[in-house]
Structure formats: structure tokens, C-alpha cells
Amino acid sequence: MAVYNYDVVVIGTGPAGEGAAMNAAKNGKRVAVIEAQQQVGGNCTHKGTIPSKALRHSVKQIMQFNTHRMFRDIGEPRWFSFPKVLERSQRVIEKQVQLRTGFYARNRVDVFFGHARFVDPNTVEVRDSHGVEFLKAQKVVIATGSRPYRPADVNFEHPRIYCSDSILTLSHTPRSLIIYGAGVIGSEYASIFSGLGVKVDLIDNRDRLLSFLDDEISDALSYHLRNNGVLIRHNEEYEKVETVDQGVVLHLKSGKKLKADAFLWCNGRSGNTQDLGLEHIGLEPNSRGQLKVDDHYRTEVDHIYAVGDVIGWPSLASAAYDQGRSASSDFLEDEDFRFIDDVPTGIYTIPEISSIGKTERELTEAQIPYEVGQAFFKTLARAQITGETAGMLKILFHRETLEVLGIHCFGDQASEIVHIGQAIMHQKGEANTLKYFVNTTFNYPTMAEAYRVAAINGLNRVF
Structure with a gap:
């Protein structure tokens, strides 16, 4: 029996674990x-963020090829199978694993592969096919991530029923989904499959898509999904999922029956806390498998921290990495500690969405006098050159002080564009006002120029 002593043991090598x-x-x-798993990177690298975004990029290229007028001079539109498109994401995963393996080697971090389980508050056993090893530590960080919630009454063993992890093993391209x-996740996969020509029914148990977004952005997403052939059904809940010859039938509580070649469950995620031995250290996860932490990422056991998807909101890879860094900053007593609560959204639908700050609905409810500046991508020279004219940048600002209150972007490169606004929102004084965008020279032609266009549009509404 091997026993090893460490200052810190981190359970999980996704973004949160890596950051810590x-x-x-x-x-x-x-x-x-x-x-x-057998390689570092966690679910983010192997089952979630990386493969799905690489898949999206490939589908987007196919869509551009099949719709761009110039390519029609070369040949007819082409059809690509889902497995063929998925091949590229595997190459990206391999590069990410190689990169991250190098991080641990260069920083002299020991990597153990196997199932982790607490023996006591300072001891974690690691079990694999070769035996058991014990790691003792002064500090422990739980960064085990999350997995798709899979209700017991849905047969995920059936070859036509998938969750957002197993969909990456799909070996054919269904005609309908x-x-x-x-x-x-559901909206992203609706974009991906509709882009491959699959007939998609998207079932929403709420009255609008992604209700945390600004209403105008949510409406734009709905429009573009429908424009690509996605049928969105709001305010629906499933009663049962039935498998039949050559397909799946979804029975809804409203009485509707929908049939398709395949079924993808994208409703909720659970923290990976099962069989972690939490009962041995006095921790109990909530009904969704998530751990409660304080504003320093400490669990109810002072020297044990939890970060990333296993603690719930915001369940984003970007935030998870920063949470991991912040947790270790806390037990290192580093002055750089910060609680991660100001996170931009990055939603990789087609077109993509990104935002930070307040929405119009939130500002209205708070009775804050705000105004709107808009730049539609169809008016930007760079968007006209690339052909990516769908989308807009929207700046919400205080009508009197001109302080920037929210940035909302829909369209190509939205998740890149938003960071300019994010940087300005964190400045002090006049640097955090609409005037910054008017008084700054942007490269031309660029997508960043949208900030100047939107700022002038907004000032025209005020003066």
C-alpha cells in the first residue's frame, strides 16, 4: 500500500482543477x-466544451460552403455525415490533451489516474485496475465537474436515445432529431444538427429561449433557429419517451406525440459527487449532486474547497478556471483572491451569443434611466466582406452619466467582441462611458468598429 504526502490534492483535471x-x-x-479518465482535461476537453465547439466550427464551415455564392461556381452543395464532421474535434482533443499534460509535467505536478474517494478529511484513496494508492494533503480541492442529468424513466441504453455526452458517439446522421x-446545450446542438440538414424539434419547458438573456437577443436566436428549420415548442414537458421500430416517440403532457429518428436529452446537469466518500468527511451534496461553498470556495470542512461545475452556477469553463485559481489563492493567502461573480456568457449557437452586465428587463425593473446604442452587422464593412452579416452589438448605458451598463452581442465572433466592452465596463470614471468608444480609433474594417457605430447611435438618442 503506497502512501504519498502533498500540500494540495486536487480531484479533477478540468478547467477548475487545472486552475487550482x-x-x-x-x-x-x-x-x-x-x-x-485515462487522460487529463476533464469533461470539458473530452465530452463538453472542446468537442462541441470544434464540431460547431466544422458545421459552420459547411454551411458557409453550401450557401456562399462564390463556392457555387466550384460545384454543387455537399452533404457531410455527423461522424465525418466529428473527426476534426478528435484532433483538437488530442492537441488539448498534449498541451495540458505538458502543463502538469513542467510544473512538477504529480498526476494519478483512477477513481478518487475520501477516506478521511485529509486522505484520498485513488483506485484503478492496478490497485489502491493513498494521498494525504493539508488542502483538498474538489473539482469533479458535472454530467448530464439522466432521469430513470428514460432508457439511455437504447441506441437511438442520447444525452449531451453520448451524442458524441453518434455513428450516423439521423434525418430527424x-x-x-x-x-x-440544447440550443447549441439544435444549431449544429440543423446546420447538417437534420430536421430538429427543440422542446422548451419555458416560454422563451434562454430567458436570462436580453429579450431582443433571445428573440434573435429564436428567429435564426427557426430560419434554419428548427421547430421550437415552448411550455412543453415530457410524459414518456417511447422507442419504436426505426425511431423514438416523445409523448408530451400536452397530448402531443412527436416521432424522430433519434432523441437527445439536454435538460439539466448533476454534480459528479457520487461515490466520492463524502460521508466520511461530513459533506452532503444537494439533490443535484452539487456542493455548497462560501464566498471563498470553502465547503463546510474548512480545508476542503470545491470549484467549477460541482458547485453549480455559472457552470462555465471560463469561470471554472478562475474559481480554481481563486480557491488556491485563498489557501495560499494570496492578495489576488477574488470571488468570481462577473462572468460573460458565451453561447456557441449559430450565430453565437455573448453578453455581460444588465439586460433591458433588469434595468427597467430597477428603474434605472438607460438608453440603447445599436450596431447592426449588416452595416459593417468587415461583416459585408466576410458575408457574416447576421447579428448586432447592443450597448446599454445610463442616460445621464453615459456609464456602460450592459453589452449584448449576437452574431459571428460575438464571444470575442464582447471582451472589448467588458474591459471598458471595469474602468473607473469617464473611461467607463460611451464616450470612450467615440473617442477611440478602431481599425477599419473590423468587427470591433461596431462599438463606435453603436456608441454614436446611442448618443444620437440622448442629445
């Missing part, structure tokens, strides 16, 4: 990480 481990190692701590759950 790298920060601790760079500050001179002896660190070990534990990964349940029902997606149950119209959150971020």
Missing part, C-alpha cells in the same frame, strides 16, 4: 491531481 493545481504549484506547493431541453 497550477496556481498552487507556481507558489511552491507540492501538488497532486487525480483524474478519473428531437432535442428535449432548450437551455444553452
